[in-house]
Amino acid sequence: MKLWNFLSTLLITLILTLLAFNQSVLKYIEQTYHWSILQENTFLQTIGYPAQRLSSFAESLFPNPSTLLYNEPNENILQDIQEEHQEIPRLSLEDGKLIIQDYATFLFIGDSMMQGISMSLASKLKKQNIQVIDMAKQSTGLTYQKFFNWPEVLENTLNENSNIDAIVVVLGANDPWNIGKIKFASLEWDSIYSQRVQTILELAKARNIFVFWYEVPMVRNKQLNEKIRHLNQIYETESFLYNAFFIKTNFLFAPNDEYTPEIEKEDGKKVRIRSNDGIHFTPAGSRLLSNLLLQKIEVIHNETEEQEDNTMPQGSNNE
């Protein structure tokens, strides 16, 4: 194959592939460069349809295990326990702590920060016989709903899973951008964004589901932090209005209001809590964040054997 022939083969292959995935490419452009183009173009949508169908088909064949129950218990055991304790509400508030019956189900939603927390939180909850559905997806948020629409996904998930008792949310790191032509942090932007937060909280409230909303930990990029502070205010206000637990993180992750990659342990040794990118968490950071939530809950074990085995309250889980 001659050089020009080789280059043209590469170019045509690239164009055909980009055309097939044009919707994903356009969403990527919007999310990465905050530039919204051609998304409503019917011609492009039609061209991209077969690849989209193929993706959906593949997803149905190979579902991501993280979107399934974290560790599905034996269905019969679960049914027996639920029937036995059906009169007991699975969640109640006591002294500022959420009392949870074991075999309750937690749903995780959010971005890659949530995925980071999930590394530790999911297994810790599971050890307490709490089921976890982890739906966190990297690069997602509430600003670019064409890329990923959390309220819609959440509604579908809640409709399909009537047994969800609590939702854990971490969102925001991908959100501090304009919505179309509406400038970030303008009154109009705040109103739209707050509405999206409210939709999530409303969906939970309508089903008596408790919500834990994490404050977004500050990141290394100082300019981004200004915006994250603004988002955190929205989350805190809305959480307060909807009686959700707003889990403050920055007293540990940004003491003196400044990002820190590590913290000092009681023995004086320093432990790194943030990964090299200045955004995500190390396993130690993930454990620390998990503990912030675990301190707010107490799991009641209904089986005698397990009560004997788990005499330590969750909040005392100091790492």
Next chain:
Amino acid sequence: MNFFSIEFTLLFLLFLTVYWSIKNIKYQNMAILVFNYTLIVVLGNFYIALVLLIYSICIHFFALWIATSKKRFILLLSIALAVLNLCFFKYFPSIKNFFEIIFKDIGFNDNQIEILMPLGISFYTFASITYLKWVYDGRIQNSVFNKNLQSFEYLASYLSFFPTFISGPIMRAEYFFAQFEKPRIWQPQNTGLIFILLLFGIFKKIIIANYAGIYTTEIFKDPYSFNAIELLLAIYGYSLQIYCDFSGYVNLASAFALMIGFTLPPNFNMPYTAKNLKDFWSRWHISLSTFIRDFIYIPLGGNKKGFFYTQIFVLISFGISGIWHGNTLNFLIWGLLHGCGIIIVNILQRLKISFSFLPLFSKLITFNFVTFCWIFFYYPDLSQSLDFIKAFKSNVPISPENIILLCLAFVIFFIYQFSIHLESFCITLFKKIPNTMKPLWLALLLIVIFAIMPSGIPNFIYAGF
């Protein structure tokens, strides 16, 4: 720097067009240097480029010093400083407390120092060591001339060479400059190989490694919830994941290099068909194992100081190899386990005990040993690795599906032994497609691959080393 990004693809296509439209080799080489640094800044960041530039200046200075002094001591000093630089960036998180105390003592406030390990530093450090040694070898007594000494621009191009920048393979200086100095003409016979390498690389990384990673992560996260067969499948899965991740990267890097007229050294040769551990290390990450052989094992004494010392040198070399991956006890254990494995092979060979009459059995034993060692490679903490091993004793019931999957894994392992000619078969097949139809077939294959891939492409595992 992500080979799968749209940005990389577009920049690379643009570069290819410009590169091949230049007929003068000097300007072609200049284009490579500009493109290398453009990629590092645009797809990485300025910090990575700055560290690399300063490092290249230092190496150039060391090379001049070696060339003029012609002393072995200067070579050793230069290599020691290059290694020290690598250790500083690589192990800084572990020694930062010490630096913070010093800074405090000399009057700086207690602001935390954060120094990140720049992308590619391991591999360009190895490359620079081979360059320094090559310059030393090129000395001529009673003459100022050194045939191996390169200009700064050439050295900078070598150390930043984009196909090998992130994770190698380690391209030795003599191997690189032999190609860099020769006029490059487009080799039409390579096109089939280029496209097949691209397809193999993409498929291995984003389908096999990605799905294997999804499957294994769930089990590695919480081993006590899984039965012994599932745990076994998880480590087999990780063996598959790390192989496809790294060899997929090398396939892509080789294809990019071929597109600009360079051939990379081989880095993998069906490693899971190895008959013993020695054979495995002649097939896995070949450029690193030969680097360790030539720059650690042989200088230590190699096999020249008797059988006992040979085994000690083997152990030291593998220990260093482990520590290079990361300064954790687990990486050291991983390296030492391989070292011990090699010693056992050496002893068996000395006692003339061979299992060559049972080739599949030897291969299975080797594969299972390598796979077992990955448990220490995967987890950062020893306690987590031990937990994983202890979990084999847990009483989670085994289902018929588990047994079927395990049998399937063995069938795949068996079939894999016969896939040695797969690449050449695919090239022949590709060549049979008329040129006008090639873009359609390629696009169709890529569309299917991208459509069935799981969401998101994790970084290459070896980019973290």
